Amino acid sequence: MIESLFQIERDANRDSVIHRIDARVKIAIAFAAIIALVAVPYSTMIYTVGAIFFAFFCILWCFTGLSPLVFVKRALAIIPLWGVIIFFQIFLKNKYYTTYDVVLSLPFGINIYAQSIEFAFILLVKFAVCISFIILLSSTTKMQDMLEGGARMGLPAEFALALGMMIRYLFVFGYMFRKMNETLKTKCFDAFDRHLSYRYRLRQLGYMIGTMFIRSYEQGERVYTSMLCRGYGRESFLFVERKSLKGPEWAFLSFSLLFIIVVPVAVWFGQYRFF
Amino acid sequence: MHIPDAFIPIWQGAIYWIIALVFIALALRWAKNEMNEEKLPLVAVLAAGIFALQSFNLPVSMGTSGHLVGGALAAIILGSPFAAIFILTLVLIVQAILFGDGGITVLGTNIINMGVIGGFVGFYSFKGLMGVTKSMPVSVFLAAWLACLIPALACAVEMFLAGTFPLTEGLVAMGIYHAIIGVIEGIVTVAAIYLITTARPDLVDIGVKTPSGA
Numbered sequence: 001m002i003e004s005l006f007q008i009e010r011d012a013n014r015d016s017v018i019h020r021i022d023a024r025v026k027i028a029i030a031f032a033a034i035i036a037l038v039a040v041p042y043s044t045m046i047y048t049v050g051a052i053f054f055a056f057f058c059i060l061w062c063f064t065g066l067s068p069l070v071f072v073k074r075a076l077a078i079i080p081l082w083g084v085i086i087f088f089q090i091f092l093k094n095k096y097y098t099t100y101d102v103v104l105s106l107p108f109g110i111n112i113y114a115q116s117i118e119f120a121f122i123l124l125v126k127f128a129v130c131i132s133f134i135i136l137l138s139s140t141t142k143m144q145d146m147l148e149g150g151a152r153m154g155l156p157a158e159f160a161l162a163l164g165m166m167i168r169y170l171f172v173f174g175y176m177f178r179k180m181n182e183t184l185k186t187k188c189f190d191a192f193d194r195h196l197s198y199r200y201r202l203r204q205l206g207y208m209i210g211t212m213f214i215r216s217y218e219q220g221e222r223v224y225t226s227m228l229c230r231g232y233g234r235e236s237f238l239f240v241e242r243k244s245l246k247g248p249e250w251a252f253l254s255f256s257l258l259f260i261i262v263v264p265v266a267v268w269f270g271q272y273r274f275f
Numbered sequence: 276m277h278i279p280d281a282f283i284p285i286w287q288g289a290i291y292w293i294i295a296l297v298f299i300a301l302a303l304r305w306a307k308n309e310m311n312e313e314k315l316p317l318v319a320v321l322a323a324g325i326f327a328l329q330s331f332n333l334p335v336s337m338g339t340s341g342h343l344v345g346g347a348l349a350a351i352i353l354g355s356p357f358a359a360i361f362i363l364t365l366v367l368i369v370q371a372i373l374f375g376d377g378g379i380t381v382l383g384t385n386i387i388n389m390g391v392i393g394g395f396v397g398f399y400s401f402k403g404l405m406g407v408t409k410s411m412p413v414s415v416f417l418a419a420w421l422a423c424l425i426p427a428l429a430c431a432v433e434m435f436l437a438g439t440f441p442l443t444e445g446l447v448a449m450g451i452y453h454a455i456i457g458v459i460e461g462i463v464t465v466a467a468i469y470l471i472t473t474a475r476p477d478l479v480d481i482g483v484k485t486p487s488g489a
Contacts, residue, residue: 031379134374159365166323169322202462209328217475
């Protein structure tokens with residue numbers, strides 16, 4: 001994850017219509033879409049809602065100027081992990097169905113149920129579309145902009161300050177991690193080498209983690225000392241300039257929120273049911 | 276252990292959010308009282324360090340995933356379970372928003388598991404064990420092991436209540452795997468605390484203070 005940090009920040013630093021939109025608008029739209037998707041009951045109506053939301057996401061992604069491969073790579077890094085749990089749903093009964101029809105019987109009394117397959121698909125659609133909006137948000141918004149957007153939306157000052165510093169340290173950690181990995185490689189150390197004693201390998205890894213921590217801390221401490229020299233004090237907090245949303249941003253936000261609310265409600269009433 | 280969106284119904288997610296907000300408010304009070312100029316970089320670097328530790332996701336049997344938690348490390352170094360809540364909240368926000376690791380509607384649930392349960396179990400089991408064993412490495416190891424295992428079991432219970440995973444299978448899968456992951460977590464926590472107390476003893480506050488903020 002720490003390695004992909006650099007790629008995400010590179011993507012976020014590109015320029016496009018979506019990249020230029022205020023972080024607050026993107027945060028609000030992404031969160032609203034996720035809440036709406038999660039609020040849809042575990043029923044097949046999620047197929048329609050999910051398809052419409054995903055189409056909305058695709059339109060927005062087209063305006064980011066980012067390759068679809070960026071999205072696919074990031075989605076593939078997240079989805080398989082929980083995709084396995086979703087896959088296992090096909091063997092399990094849950095409280096959302098009363099009757100179960102066996103589709104396939106396997107040895108050891110394991111059955112695959114039609115309703116469980118349906119539930120697994122429902123989970124997959126919800127999960128995948130939610131993740132898509134998070135990928136859109138993080139691929140088009142710089143961390144610093146996200147932090148400022150959060151602070152403008154009411155994130156407590158203590159959190160904003162600590163988050164700001166944490167983000168800096170994340171990159172320091174990333175660089176330290178790379179450097180120490182290279183150092184270990186030049187020494188031909190391999191943590192999975194069975195010829196080395198397990199105790200020795202653990203000790204080396206423990207030292208690596210501890211050294212990474214201390215070196216990052218000391219590097220950050222130097223930055224922090226320079227901050228103190230420039231007048232930082234206990235009562236100082238991250239300065240976030242007041243900034244109003246522009247007309248087109250208000251229009252885009254209003255349209256998107258309306259869309260996000262209307263689609264599930266409309267599908268709920270069955271007016272636009274496609275599947 | 277990072278539950279994603281969709282795995283917990285919205286109303287249950289809202290309940291967990293409300294509970295988490297109470298603890299976040301207490302953690303903010305800790306931050307206001309305790310986080311001075313010296314501690315702020317430590318809090319930030321611990322958050323980044325725990326973020327790095329949690330990056331190593333390992334697949335668990337029955338489809339669950341396992342990774343180090345870091346709640347005990349934060350609570351022990353900063354001498355308060357509220358420090359763990361504060362730090363884990365930062366970590367989980369960044370993970371959820373940037374990487375999609377853990378959901379937005381279930382962020383409260385994840386904060387309860389890793390921050391609240393992990394922090395309290397880690398800190399108080401460390402304090403209790405220190406009184407009994409008088410050995411820092413043994414107490415840290417066991418506290419970190421418990422702080423990894425118990426949040427995982429809580430996660431299994433929450434998934435059962437949500438109706439997305441059966442209780443017995445979830446407890447067995449999460450329990451067994453996190454009992455193993457907990458050993459690694461224990462070793463890493465002991466190594467990190469040992470190295471920090473040796474190289475920079477000024478940074479560590481090994482539970483000397485009573486936890487403030489509550």
